[in-house]
Amino acid sequence: MRVILHLDMDSFFSAIEVREDPNLKGLPVIVGKEIEAEEKEGERRIRGVVSTCSYEAREYGIHSGMAISRAYELCPDAKFLPVNRALYEKVSKEIMEIVKRYADKFEQVSIDEAFLDVSTKVKDWNEARGYAYKIKKETVNKEGLTCSIGAAPNKMVAKIASDFAKPDGLTVVEEAKVKMFLDPLPVGKIPGVGPKTEKILSGMGIERIGQLAEYDTQELFKKFGRYGRRLYLVSKGIDESEIKEKRERKSLGRERTFAKDTKDPKLINTHIDDLASKVYEALKEGGFLFRTISVKVKFEDFAVHTRSKTIKAFYSDLYTLKKVSKDLMEEFVGEKNKKIRLVGVRVSNLAVIGERGMVQRSLYEF
Numbered sequence: 001m002r003v004i005l006h007l008d009m010d011s012f013f014s015a016i017e018v019r020e021d022p023n024l025k026g027l028p029v030i031v032g033k034e035i036e037a038e039e040k041e042g043e044r045r046i047r048g049v050v051s052t053c054s055y056e057a058r059e060y061g062i063h064s065g066m067a068i069s070r071a072y073e074l075c076p077d078a079k080f081l082p083v084n085r086a087l088y089e090k091v092s093k094e095i096m097e098i099v100k101r102y103a104d105k106f107e108q109v110s111i112d113e114a115f116l117d118v119s120t121k122v123k124d125w126n127e128a129r130g131y132a133y134k135i136k137k138e139t140v141n142k143e144g145l146t147c148s149i150g151a152a153p154n155k156m157v158a159k160i161a162s163d164f165a166k167p168d169g170l171t172v173v174e175e176a177k178v179k180m181f182l183d184p185l186p187v188g189k190i191p192g193v194g195p196k197t198e199k200i201l202s203g204m205g206i207e208r209i210g211q212l213a214e215y216d217t218q219e220l221f222k223k224f225g226r227y228g229r230r231l232y233l234v235s236k237g238i239d240e241s242e243i244k245e246k247r248e249r250k251s252l253g254r255e256r257t258f259a260k261d262t263k264d265p266k267l268i269n270t271h272i273d274d275l276a277s278k279v280y281e282a283l284k285e286g287g288f289l290f291r292t293i294s295v296k297v298k299f300e301d302f303a304v305h306t307r308s309k310t311i312k313a314f315y316s317d318l319y320t321l322k323k324v325s326k327d328l329m330e331e332f333v334g335e336k337n338k339k340i341r342l343v344g345v346r347v348s349n350l351a352v353i354g355e356r357g358m359v360q361r362s363l364y365e366f
């Protein structure tokens with residue numbers, strides 16, 4: 001039996017603000033980016049968008065992505081707070097550490113949500129419910145924050161289920177009930193189906209997932225191409241995708257012993273280039289960025305030396321990796337040096353692409 005849980009924190013940023021200031025409890029609380037008063041043509045304006053808001057604020061029709069000015073129109077008495085991202089990231093880390101321990105396999109997918117494979121932890125769906133409940137209780141006890149959990153035979157159904165009874169929800173959808181659960185839901189509940197697709201589907205007379213499941217598959221493929229195939233599978237509750245574990249890595253490196261000890265700079269540099277490429281491939285696979293590059297050499301007398309360079313920001317490109325590695329190697333290579341037996345390239349100070357707005361960049365402009 002495969003049991004996947006999807007956990008999503010309730011009104012995450014605003015729930016943290018309420019926890020920090022209990023006076024906010026029960027009030028419409030809006031957390032927004034770039035909240036600032038600006039003077040324009042003699043008029044004071046508030047700029048920015050709503051990151052999230054408390055469930056009390058949602059009753060006024062306020063939601064993520066809405067202009068703060070619009071939220072202000074809908075609920076002038078709401079508490080408007082700036083985004084304290086550093087705090088939310090710290091809390092996110094703590095929660096993920098707690099939650100991770102419950103899983104055979106764990107995949108964090110955003111600042112406030114994660115998938116857990118708990119297949120070996122529970123024997124049946126009843127136990128799955130109890131197990132999920134334990135997790136919910138621990139996040140409340142340790143962090144003072146509630147979450148919603150969906151339990152299902154796959155990631156997609158678990159994600160739809162976690163959203164089903166928000167906030168503080170727990171929805172279990174066992175295999176035999178997947179169809180019954182999905183059929184009546186609007187197609188917009190399918191992760192990735194936005195207003196655009198919803199509109200096209202509506203034009204085809206499809207409003208609910210059950211109607212999508214019954215629709216002529218050839219027509220779906222014709223209309224949406226490969227995406228049509230995904231829609232079809234999802235509507236039937238089929239999703240074989242695995243939980244992708246991102247192992248926390250402190251560093252990542254490759255090394256090589258030469259067939260014959262050498263001091264030939266050209267040959268050594270060729271190997272450094274090649275090792276850098278291998279490290280780069282591994283970085284790409286894990287979605288990592290680096291700040292520190294190190295090289296290691298073992299001389300013919302087995303003496304080991306390393307040299308490192310830490311750069312100001314996170315980088316991810318092969319050119320930077322090769323260039324810095326070769327620069328670092330310079331003092332070890334050349335006629336006056338001993339022959340080299342082994343070389344290695346390593347990166348450390350890693351970050352994950354996508355985290356904290358990390359993007360790929362290059363140290364060198366071309």
Ligand code: TTP
Pocket residue numbers: 008009010011012013014050051052053064065111112166167
């Ligand atoms: P969500 O889980 O989508 O929203 P939420 O946790 O606030 O509320 P819900 O109870 O419905 O899950 O997003 C998590 C956090 O990500 C959210 O608290 C704030 C941030 N966020 C933005 O900054 N901008 C956005 O447009 C969205 C959707 C979220």
Ligand code: MG
Pocket residue numbers: 008009010011012112
């Ligand atoms: Mg959430």
